[in-house]
Amino acid sequence: MKPRVRYAPSPTGHLHIGNARTALFNYLYAKHHQGAFIVRIEDTDVARNVETGIASQMAHLRWLGIEPDESIEHNGAYGPYRQLERLDLYTRYAEQLLEKNLAYKCYCTAEELEAEREALKDAGDDKLHYSRKCLHAPHQDAPYAIRFKVPENSTWTFEDMVKGNVTFHSDDIGDWVIMKQNGIPTYNFACAVDDHLMAITHVLRGEDHITNTPKQMMVFKALGWSPPVYGHMTLIVNEQGKKLSKRDGAILQFIEQYKDLGYLPEALFNFIALLGWSPQVEEEIFSPEALIEHFDARRLSTSPARFDQTKLTYINNRHIKMLDSEALKALCLPFLEQANILEGKDESFVDSLIDVFRDRLSYGSEIVALYHDFFQDNPELSSETQAFITTIEGVRSLLETFLRNLDERTEVLTPDIYKEIIKETGKTCGMKGKNLFMPIRIAASGSMHGPDLPKMMHLLGKDTLKRRFVRLLQDEDIL
RNA sequence: GGCCCGUUGGAGAAGCGGCUUAACUCACCAGCCUUUCACGCUGGCAUUCACGGGUUCGAAUCCCGUACGGGUCACCA
Known part of the structure; x- marks a missing residue:
């Protein structure tokens, strides 16, 4: 059976590196197994929705080279792909649960719930579960939410694709809301219903979702469905080992920011794939196609992935060299x-x-x-550079000779001609190698390190070059 | 606090009971190449896998405990 996987963002903003990574791994998994990659918009938190967020997410996914097979922008047999357009579905299943007595109406107000939690806290209860006050409440003409009745004394075990056997106990899970007072489902309910209805076979998501898994499994069981295979990827952490926070301004963590700086989509694709995953082979620079080929979910890491900006820079540089x-x-x-x-x-x-x-x-x-x-004219010489240039015998006459040779050239200068001038100068002064090239390099650029000398002189242009030589020759402190 | 997860060099990260005298990559250092620089190539860089016990002929790899780090406990997703 071909797998069907999904990336399910909530449209609250731009495409974050962590979300991009979830999307990417699902995409790689789908493509590696010739399956389908679905994007489902989870917009059940009406207050936090940002309409432009959806377009931005879709656009940046596409920019990265991640093209969904089914989404709000692609036709598919399992739509609609936006949860707010599927409300009748959730309502129907919630009512089914109500009828089967697997869920109940809760008339508690936010204030009551808050007070209840405070009281539990004061009493030293560390679970802070809902009291089930409304479990047997008579029907009331008041707004209500629907809560899932967590089966007592039950164990929820699943074989996680990355973490292996994971077990949760019902004692640790309170009766949770599946339908809010406003008639909109909560995340865990909508997610479970949709994963089933959309025939999702594998769910790869961040580890922060692992405690949601038993709740979603309960929905599957209550409705007589079988759950998908779950896999929880480790979080991406910063230099301090903390989960990447969207509010942390110190790290660029939105795809858009990298795009705007001129990073290459294929390099980002490559870098993100290495966040919490490693290939079997020894190299680590890959094209998107190669990553699809190499991807193996069994090689997903169990320890947190550190966001290493130096590495990103390196990978991007490697991809730039391939352009x-x-x-x-x-x-x-x-x-x-x-x-x-x-x-x-x-x-x-x-x-x-x-x-x-x-x-x-x-x-x-x-x-x-x-x-x-x-x-920049007047580049300052580093102490290493100064120390070096003062040790060379005859620098002054070397630079003067170069200047003279340069002046004698009346034709249009090219890198090759600069190369000749250097050669001539060396011959005249009886210098070669480092002693010849380095002073010229320093005079031209102010540094001992830099690009190819003839090319860079050509780029600088004759006038600028002359000015720099003259300036260095006039500097009594150095020469 | 309860529950879940993690801890390998300066950094990222493989390895998941004997083939490991711990891959690979970045950074760093040395050499080669290039009449310089950079690229590239070659070599060096953890006698050791958070710590303490245990299991075993044998443990980075399995078990228990401790420490540290993280995640999660909403009518957010």
Whole structure:
């Protein structure tokens, strides 16, 4: 049987990295087994719904390369795919439970419930379960919620795809609300009903849902259905080992933010897949297709996945290196334009700028910072750089020779010609290797590390280059 | 507090009873390559798997306990 899996977001905002990861693993599981990937919108918390949230979630999923087989935007045989459009279904099943005496109406008000909990707390009760006050309450003409009657002394065990055998006891679960006073189901009820109605076979979700599982299993049992296979993935934690909080501004955790910075969707896809999962093979840079092929739910980790931004940067850089120049240009161009860097520059400038920096670029918008660092005049020399340059005999005459050779060139300069000039200079001064290249590199860029020298000189342009050489030659402290 | 889960190097992370003198990746260091830099390549980097007991001929791997970390206990999802 082909699996049917789902990603069930509530549209309360943008696509979070944790949600993206849930979507991604479900998608990988479905595609690996030639099954179906469904997106179901869980919008039963009317107060928190953000209408643009749905569109944003769908758009970013698509940007990541995760295309649902069934969703509000794709036709499917199990719709509607938005819970608020399925209210009659939940009502019908809730009534069934009521009739079978597996659920009951609860007339308690929010204040009463709150007071009840306070009292339990004061009494030292640590479960804080509902008192079942309304279990036998006579019918009243008042607003009510419907509670599920948790079977006493029952055990709920399931074979979790990642954690193995997990058991919960009914003693630890109070009678919970399945239908709110406003006629809208709660998450656990709607979720169970839909998972059954949509013929979901496997549920891969975050570990924060593990305690919901017995509740959902109870619904399945009460309605005579058999539950899907559950798998609970470990949480994504930050440097401090805490669950990633959407309110934590220190880490970028929305897909949109990475998209806006010029990260590549396939790199994010790759990175997220490694959050709580590891491939059998030894490499870790993969295309989405390769990940689908390699995916194996048995290799989902049981310990929390740490969100490692350095690793993301590295992975993105690797994917950038795989881009052809056209694609890389398309990635960088918007950022360069937005930063007004291209004004008065011709096409070849962009090409050589990108060519010079392509190896060290971690994400698209970084090209702007690299540009500014590079074209900033008066770069300060590090102590390492100063120390090095003062040890070279004859630096001054080397740099002067280079300048003279540069001036003699009247043709249009290219990286190859810069290479010749360096060669000439070396010959004249009797210098080679590090002693030849390093002073020139330092004069040109202010640093001992950087891109390919001839290419970068070409990018800098003759005038800027000359100015930098002259400035260094005038600096009495250094030379 | 109850219930559930986790703890392997500077970092991520494999390994799930003998093939492990603990993969792989990032970072770092050294060497090679390149007349420089970067890329790339090669090598180095945990005598040890939170701690304490136990089971076993044999344990990072199984069991118990302790410590630490996390999740969850809503008419939120």
